[in-house]
Amino acid sequence: MNARGRTDPKPHYLLALAAQERWSRYEIAFWLALIAVYFLFPDNLMLAAQILITGLFAVSLDLILGYAGIVTLGHAAFFGLGAYTAGLLTTVGYTEPVLGLLAAGAVAGAFGYLTSFLVLRGRDMSRLMITLGLGLLLHELANEATNLTGGVDGLQGMVAGRVLGLFDFDLYGKTAYFYVLTVCFLIFAVVRALMTAPYGLSLRSIRENPQRAVAIGIPIRARLTNIYTFAAVIAGISGALLTQTTQFVALDVFSFERSADLLIILLVGGTATLYGGFIGAAVFLLAQNWLSTLNAQYWLFWLGILLIVTTRYMRSGVLGGLKNLSHLATRRRHGSRA
Amino acid sequence: MKPMLQTTDLCKSFGGLKVTQSVNLSLEAGARHALIGPNGAGKTTLINQLTGVLRPSSGAIWLDGEDITALPPYKRARRGLARTFQINSLFPHLTPLEAVTAVICEREQGNLSLLDRRFFKLTRRRKEIDEAHALLERLNLADDCQRQTRELAYGKQRLLEMALALALRPKVLLLDEPAAGVPEGESDELLAVLAELPQEISILLIEHDMSLVFRFAQRITVLVSGAELVSGTPAEIAGDPRVQEVYLGKHHD
Ligand SMILES: Nc1ncnc2c1ncn2[C@@H]1O[C@H](COP(=O)(O)OP(=O)(O)OP(=O)(O)O)[C@@H](O)[C@H]1O
Ligand SMILES: [Mg+2]
Numbered sequence: 404m405n406a407r408g409r410t411d412p413k414p415h416y417l418l419a420l421a422a423q424e425r426w427s428r429y430e431i432a433f434w435l436a437l438i439a440v441y442f443l444f445p446d447n448l449m450l451a452a453q454i455l456i457t458g459l460f461a462v463s464l465d466l467i468l469g470y471a472g473i474v475t476l477g478h479a480a481f482f483g484l485g486a487y488t489a490g491l492l493t494t495v496g497y498t499e500p501v502l503g504l505l506a507a508g509a510v511a512g513a514f515g516y517l518t519s520f521l522v523l524r525g526r527d528m529s530r531l532m533i534t535l536g537l538g539l540l541l542h543e544l545a546n547e548a549t550n551l552t553g554g555v556d557g558l559q560g561m562v563a564g565r566v567l568g569l570f571d572f573d574l575y576g577k578t579a580y581f582y583v584l585t586v587c588f589l590i591f592a593v594v595r596a597l598m599t600a601p602y603g604l605s606l607r608s609i610r611e612n613p614q615r616a617v618a619i620g621i622p623i624r625a626r627l628t629n630i631y632t633f634a635a636v637i638a639g640i641s642g643a644l645l646t647q648t649t650q651f652v653a654l655d656v657f658s659f660e661r662s663a664d665l666l667i668i669l670l671v672g673g674t675a676t677l678y679g680g681f682i683g684a685a686v687f688l689l690a691q692n693w694l695s696t697l698n699a700q701y702w703l704f705w706l707g708i709l710l711i712v713t714t715r716y717m718r719s720g721v722l723g724g725l726k727n728l729s730h731l732a733t734r735r736r737h738g739s740r741a
Numbered sequence: 742m743k744p745m746l747q748t749t750d751l752c753k754s755f756g757g758l759k760v761t762q763s764v765n766l767s768l769e770a771g772a773r774h775a776l777i778g779p780n781g782a783g784k785t786t787l788i789n790q791l792t793g794v795l796r797p798s799s800g801a802i803w804l805d806g807e808d809i810t811a812l813p814p815y816k817r818a819r820r821g822l823a824r825t826f827q828i829n830s831l832f833p834h835l836t837p838l839e840a841v842t843a844v845i846c847e848r849e850q851g852n853l854s855l856l857d858r859r860f861f862k863l864t865r866r867r868k869e870i871d872e873a874h875a876l877l878e879r880l881n882l883a884d885d886c887q888r889q890t891r892e893l894a895y896g897k898q899r900l901l902e903m904a905l906a907l908a909l910r911p912k913v914l915l916l917d918e919p920a921a922g923v924p925e926g927e928s929d930e931l932l933a934v935l936a937e938l939p940q941e942i943s944i945l946l947i948e949h950d951m952s953l954v955f956r957f958a959q960r961i962t963v964l965v966s967g968a969e970l971v972s973g974t975p976a977e978i979a980g981d982p983r984v985q986e987v988y989l990g991k992h993h994d
Contacts, residue, residue: 416887417864608832612831612833618814618905619818620844
């Protein structure tokens, strides 16, 4: 287990901690599988890209809900701001997508930072109401400013630029998929590093017990403001990715359904698991895609069942359920050792 | 000698209820000071003001010569004012090792770079983790240091309460009934830990168990209805008729 050539063997308590941090083979398989999708499903790359974007959006919710314990019903506000920032930027001549991502992240992050002081003040119920209120507010503003946003018809005059001035978006979504996958991976790697660093441990402490977290010297307010802002940046980037890959942005990016669906996605996938967002997005969008082709009403029916089953029987979502299964399996194999 | 922790005319009321009445407490460096009093006397409320969880109605709190009355709780902790809780206040899903490491990393945050704090793996904080493990070992928690806190026996959780406070390397330690709820047969571990706390820490101990108080304390303050009834050496307190009156016929558990 030790790195070769180390003179001092690592103590056992360090090994267990290190095992949690290491990229597991499941994680590596996960990202390789996403590359394989490109070759295996060339006709479904747009859907695959959408799943990744929604997954990234859910990861940003996971940062504040799963890791920091802040409930929100208005996460679409950041997504929408990012989506429109990216769209509007191309209408004034800045068409390069990566630039659009940065701008979207900056705008959403600024809004997140400013509103964090409102949101973080209260307790759960007031947080729900304030985030819901902020979401509705932005939705209505975008609705009023139709000549800026294009309302339900969508933003007019958008232009598709080449990624880094090199790669054109194509009809099949090949460029789109690789672009989204790359961005998702890079951001995910940063998120993962944050959560396995002392910073992530302090967030978990705050979620577990704020009273004690303060008593051991953690500046709760500052740390929550910080993660809330960071989550807003990622949500904004997700929104921008959707605009850029679909070449379209309309009012629904701000919709309440988007915030609510996202919550479902994360809960179904599993909170505070890093991958729960992506898994949830895949389950949700594939199920929606498949079931709604059978019968449109069925979708909501099955969604209801899915929600009840995952929250009732899989406490920590699909990922938690899978983990439990694999624990069971290994226990079987090694014989039951209490 | 200037006191390590001091309150001057500290007052606090909840509406009409006066829970702290002009309390003047003073702990020297290395003090072993006990705070006793009947249930509802205002002992925990006093601690909550010292640590900044509650704002006093009037009066001031001094730590190591500086007025900390207006300082937020986390800054007081960073300056070396640590506490334990009467009712366990732990991190149920963290392991003791993670929890204590979190305290130490927070304490050392001034010495760590942004990258260390945010982007490098926790296990690169080898020094902090080793320190956490050594502390847990000292408190007989080494065997349980990798289990989730919620799975630990109650007595072990009481010890972890102490470990989290000690990990701050406090100048002043406020212990709110550390033995509360621990059955008599299992309290030896805890008593041994209390006896071996570093000499230089000033300790304020709240405790109902008088045998423990008289063994531990060099000075005792008796609090009744939020006001200081009397302060003195254990011998003085034991012989004081007012104290006997307060405790006469009372059950203290
Ligand atoms: N937040 C609050 N609001 C109103 N009254 C309070 C509040 N907190 C405590 N009190 C009251 O203040 C008084 C002192 O309570 P406190 O918990 O400090 O007592 P204590 O000395 O620690 O008692 P015990 O030995 O039972 O722990 C009690 O009468 C309690 O009901
Ligand atoms: Mg009390």
